[in-house]
Amino acid sequence: MAEDNKPVVLTFSGGINARQRSADINIEECTEGENFNLNFQSAVLAPRDQFGVVAIAPNGQPIYMISQLVKLDGTLSTIIQAGGTVYSWDGTPAGFTEVGTVSPDARLRGPIDSNFTLDSFIILTDLAKKENVKKWNGETFQDFEHNLGVNFKAKYISVQNERA
Structure with missing residues (x-):
């Protein structure tokens, strides 16, 4: 040891x-x-x-993204993209709750280093750049708020010192 x-x-x-x-x-x-x-x-x-099969998305579509929000208190919130539907998932076979939709061609990504731990949200980008950059706070899936004046699309993002 x-x-x-x-x-x-x-x-x-x-x-x-x-x-x-x-x-x-x-x-x-x-x-x-x-x-x-x-x-x-x-x-x-x-x-x-x-990998062993734990659950199948309710819409039967392939799962393109699994991302976890790590909150300040240590709890996790899991979000999954299956086809064009985005679900919150509690880890059980039937624990899917639809939280939004995206283009079926989107390939969302939300790696652990895109967590804003202090503000309890994660930034999700799209490798296909079909969708605007998204935000997930454990309850709401929405476009990321910014002041750029245009649609904000990105393939990758990294958060350091609470800055993206």
């Missing part, structure tokens, strides 16, 4: 080697792949287990 304030360093003897032919690659290396399960007790890059 690691002592307090001492970093734990994980070292892997293998990795991804895409520069040599397969016959010359070490047994601890692989030639391709993604989503590896990193285990500090193993020296091998093993494929991560697939």
Whole structure:
């Protein structure tokens, strides 16, 4: 067990080697792949287990975005885009509540670093730039308020020191 304030360093003897032919690659290396399960007790890059189905969106559409708002008190609020419908989700199989709609071609994103923790909202952008930048506060899904005078569309956003 690691002592307090001492970093734990994980070292892997293998990795991804895409520069040599397969016959010359070490047994601890692989030639391709993604989503590896990193285990500090193993020296091998093993494929991560697939996700299990927890719930299916009520509209039966593919899920394009799952994002979580982390509030100041530590609680989480999950928002999901399934097709053109945006849902709040409580984590149970039937826990979907529709909170808004977007273009079915939209690909919303709200990574953890786009959380405004002090003000308790998350900024959602659209990789396809079909939708304006959105805001989710755990209850309301709406366009992000700004003073730019035009529609505000963005693929990516980052929040640092409570500034986007």
